[in-house]
Amino acid sequence: MITIKTFEFNYFSENCYLLHDESKEAVLIDCGACRSEEQKELTNYVTENDLTIKRLLCTHLHLDHIFGNEFIYKTYSLKPEAHKSEVEKLPPPADQARLFGIQTPVKPVEVARYIVGNETIKFGNSELIALLVPGHSPGSLAFYNAKERFVISGDALFCGSIGRTDLWGGDQEILIAAIKDKLLSLPDETVVYPGHGPTTSIIDEKYNNPYL
Numbered sequence: 001m002i003t004i005k006t007f008e009f010n011y012f013s014e015n016c017y018l019l020h021d022e023s024k025e026a027v028l029i030d031c032g033a034c035r036s037e038e039q040k041e042l043t044n045y046v047t048e049n050d051l052t053i054k055r056l057l058c059t060h061l062h063l064d065h066i067f068g069n070e071f072i073y074k075t076y077s078l079k080p081e082a083h084k085s086e087v088e089k090l091p092p093p094a095d096q097a098r099l100f101g102i103q104t105p106v107k108p109v110e111v112a113r114y115i116v117g118n119e120t121i122k123f124g125n126s127e128l129i130a131l132l133v134p135g136h137s138p139g140s141l142a143f144y145n146a147k148e149r150f151v152i153s154g155d156a157l158f159c160g161s162i163g164r165t166d167l168w169g170g171d172q173e174i175l176i177a178a179i180k181d182k183l184l185s186l187p188d189e190t191v192v193y194p195g196h197g198p199t200t201s202i203i204d205e206k207y208n209n210p211y212l
């Protein structure tokens with residue numbers, strides 16, 4: 001049984017998810033921990049629950065989702081994993097920071113491994129399937145667990161909204177088609193954990209999302 005711990009981090013109110021099961025192994029998804037209080041909140045939770053973080057997964061490499069990567073590398077010796085298109089088509093974090101007018105220095109941490117669509121990602125006694133949902137960014141991934149019926153949707157799908165498509169490699173037509181194909185095709189009761197804002201469900205977004 002997977003426990004999903006949500007942290008809300010940085011200036012963009014980004015949702016970082018720490019998934020762990022009875023084995024005490026965990027995967028960290030989109031570590032946006034920027035301020036030292038945020039980083040402490042995360043490490044305290046890991047320590048208190050006696051967890052071992054095995055992997056750092058990125059739904060995509062926009063600045064708000066990677067603020068904490070350097071911290072995670074220094075603390076747990078883990079390098080991020082992401083889709084290849086994110087590495088190839090997005091500017092480095094320092095350039096993204098300039099565009100958003102953010103002063104906090106962000107050092108890049110090399111992506112150690114590329115995740116491909118439909119890949120199975122294992123940790124502890126659990127697994128996730130990586131779903132390629134491009135459009136918000138060129139290599140956006142969602143992480144789906146069929147058994148426990150949830151999906152971490154990154155910035156592709158939000159409660160009542162979808163991701164912006166005016167950033168590097170964004171494309172609204174591609175995004176809507178990918179959401180319909182990869183996400184709305186999941187079982188209705190699947191709980192959606194987005195990159196920003198509250199959780200939702202596939203059935204709610206299928207019928208109530210004005211963009212779809």
Ligand SMILES: [Zn+2]
Nearest residue numbers: 060062136155
């Ligand atoms: Zn984004």
Ligand SMILES: [Zn+2]
Nearest residue numbers: 014064155195
């Ligand atoms: Zn975001």
